[in-house]
Amino acid sequence: MAKIKLDDIRKVYAGGVEAVKGVSIDIEDGEFIVLVGPSGCGKSTLLRMVAGLEAITSGTAQIGARTVNDVEPADRDIAMVFQNYALYPHMSVYNNMAYGLKNRGTAKAEIESRVREAARILEIEDYLDRKPRALSGGQRQRVAMGRAIVRDPAAFLFDEPLSNLDAKLRVQMRIEIKKLQKSLGTTSIYVTHDQLEAMTLADRLVVLNGGQVEQIGAPIDVYEKPASTFVASFIGSPAMNLLALQKQGQSWQLQEGEGLEIELDVAAEEITLGVRPEDLHIIPQGQTSHGVLTAHLIVSAVEPVGAESYVHGTLGNGGPEVILRAPGKAQFAIGSKLDVTATPDKLHLFDGNTGKRMEITPMRVVA
Ligand SMILES: Nc1ncnc2c1ncn2[C@@H]1O[C@H](COP(=O)(O)OP(=O)(O)O)[C@@H](O)[C@H]1O
Ligand SMILES: [Mg+2]
Numbered sequence: 011m012a013k014i015k016l017d018d019i020r021k022v023y024a025g026g027v028e029a030v031k032g033v034s035i036d037i038e039d040g041e042f043i044v045l046v047g048p049s050g051c052g053k054s055t056l057l058r059m060v061a062g063l064e065a066i067t068s069g070t071a072q073i074g075a076r077t078v079n080d081v082e083p084a085d086r087d088i089a090m091v092f093q094n095y096a097l098y099p100h101m102s103v104y105n106n107m108a109y110g111l112k113n114r115g116t117a118k119a120e121i122e123s124r125v126r127e128a129a130r131i132l133e134i135e136d137y138l139d140r141k142p143r144a145l146s147g148g149q150r151q152r153v154a155m156g157r158a159i160v161r162d163p164a165a166f167l168f169d170e171p172l173s174n175l176d177a178k179l180r181v182q183m184r185i186e187i188k189k190l191q192k193s194l195g196t197t198s199i200y201v202t203h204d205q206l207e208a209m210t211l212a213d214r215l216v217v218l219n220g221g222q223v224e225q226i227g228a229p230i231d232v233y234e235k236p237a238s239t240f241v242a243s244f245i246g247s248p249a250m251n252l253l254a255l256q257k258q259g260q261s262w263q264l265q266e267g268e269g270l271e272i273e274l275d276v277a278a279e280e281i282t283l284g285v286r287p288e289d290l291h292i293i294p295q296g297q298t299s300h301g302v303l304t305a306h307l308i309v310s311a312v313e314p315v316g317a318e319s320y321v322h323g324t325l326g327n328g329g330p331e332v333i334l335r336a337p338g339k340a341q342f343a344i345g346s347k348l349d350v351t352a353t354p355d356k357l358h359l360f361d362g363n364t365g366k367r368m369e370i371t372p373m374r375v376v377a
Contacts (some may be wrong), residue, residue, distance in 0.1 A: 011197055012074035012087075012164035013039050014060065019069035021055050021221075029055040031221040032069065040195045042188075046208035047218035047244070053201040054169055056218070060199060061167050062086050073164055089158035093170040095150045097142040097157075103129075104138040107156045121160075128156040131190065148179045155187070159194070166191070168200040172207065184210060205245050209233070217241050235358075239365040242284050242358060248320055251290070251332040253283045254362060264329050276370055280362025287320065289356035290334035293349040307332065307348045314339050323348070 014037040021030040030052045037043050045053045058064040060071055062083035071078050078086050089110075097106050104125055111121045129135045132152040142150055151171060158166055171187070172180045188211055191198050202208050208215055209229040217224040217232065217240075225237040229245075236242035242250040255262040255272065262272045262281060272283070293304070307323040310331070319340035325332050334350060342348065359368045 011039050011195060013037060013072075014165060014197060014199070015070075015072040016056075016060070017070045017072075019056065019059060019071060020067045021052070021059060021064060022067045029221055030059070033218075033221075033223055034069075035216055035223070035226065037197060037199065040197055042191050042198045042200065042211060042213045043216060044200045044202060044208040044212035044214075045216050045218055046202055046205060046212075047224075049203055051218040052221040053203070053218055055221075057090075057167050057169055057199060057201050060165075061088055061090050063090075087164040088167055089161045089163040089165075090167045090169070091154050091158050091171045093173045095142070095154040095174075097150060097153055099142055102139050102141060103134065103145070103153050103156075106142065106153055107160050110157065110161055124160040124162070125156070128159040131159065132156050147175050148183060151175065151183060155190070159190075164197065166196050166198040166200075168198065170202055171200075172202075180207075187211065205247065209245065215245075217244065219244075235367065236284075237367050239282055239284070239360045242360070246286060248287045248333045248335070250284045250286050250358070251330075252360075253285075253325070253330055253332070255281050255283050264326055274359075274370065276359070276368065278361050278363070278368070281368070282360040282362050282365070284358035284360060285332075285352050285356060287333045287335040289352050290332065290350050291352065292321075292334070292336060293351050295349075304349060304351045305329075307334070307350045309342045309344055309346050309348065311344065312340055312342055321348075325350075 016033055016035045019030055019033045020028070022028050033056060035043065045056060047053055055064060059066045062078065062081065066079050073086055073088065098109065101109065107125045107128060108121050111124065129138055132155060134149060134152050134156060137145060137149060142153065145153065154171070172183050175183060184207055200211060212229050214226060215229055215232050216226050219240050225232055225241045232241060232245055236245060239252055243252060254265040256265045257279065262274055274281070305325050307325055309321060309323045311322040313320040318338065319336045321334050321336050321340055321342060323332060324330065359370055360366060361368055
């Protein structure tokens, strides 16, 4: 087990693509870090630089007390688990798991005890004699995990290990990986484009965008205080509603449509107002709002998803599309008009130009 320290890491591929643009992260011993972001944002490149599978263009990577920039992958004391499992098809499960240890000259009895222990933890003891082709996707993924575990490395590096599994199995394996990581206490870096997987697995998330860190933090902190509009719209599903506002004298109004006015003491030229779908509430007819934001919503669609419904509509008079989460099976006719509200502590403000979060609470919002 070890700390991992990345200091201003960059990667420029031959041909000039700058895939990683100066990333710094301090990872604690035993911590589970998830790198999350859209496809192409540099997650795999960053992970592969830690693993030693890609050269680091500039910056330093430390695993434990060692700077590993020039250390061969095999000597970095890490174990990597890939999406495609990368098992040897002609070897039995046992030999797939034992292979790395044999190569290192580990004693036979030691190999046997490590493989059996890993197989027990992963519940694949009954398959040790099978070839990978005789296993299901979930079982193969367990073997790939087993191969990492037997090495007892300083760190696990995972690159989208669950992407090839069906939805149900993915949820099950996600929970298993989380439990396993906690019981082994091995420092882990896990790459995914799936924000829910990231939220549920991570001790801390690293949200990447275009090769740069947008935000690092505990999942709930990132969810509650996204550092930018990018993070606000990437983490959480359905995504946070983002509304462009323009200054009109002393107050702020929707750029499109009418029906929303906010008093704010802000120096910016343009701001973006964010509100999560679960923080927009429908005011029952005949009641008045306790919130600071109230507006009309013209319903355009209702999606029942079981325990709740996603209500889509346009805000104000011809304003932007928003979505809110209503409990149970909401039944609203298309075109009906609802009054919606949100409390000031649930409103997020971002600079309209930079997209960065602003720590200001709106004073008064009138519809
Ligand atoms: N071997 C390579 N040569 C050139 N460009 C690459 C190479 N590998 C990845 N890239 C580019 O680097 C960027 C980041 O890729 P990658 O790290 O695979 O992203 P992610 O894993 O987040 O989807 C992308 O623009 C990708 O096209
Ligand atoms: Mg990738």
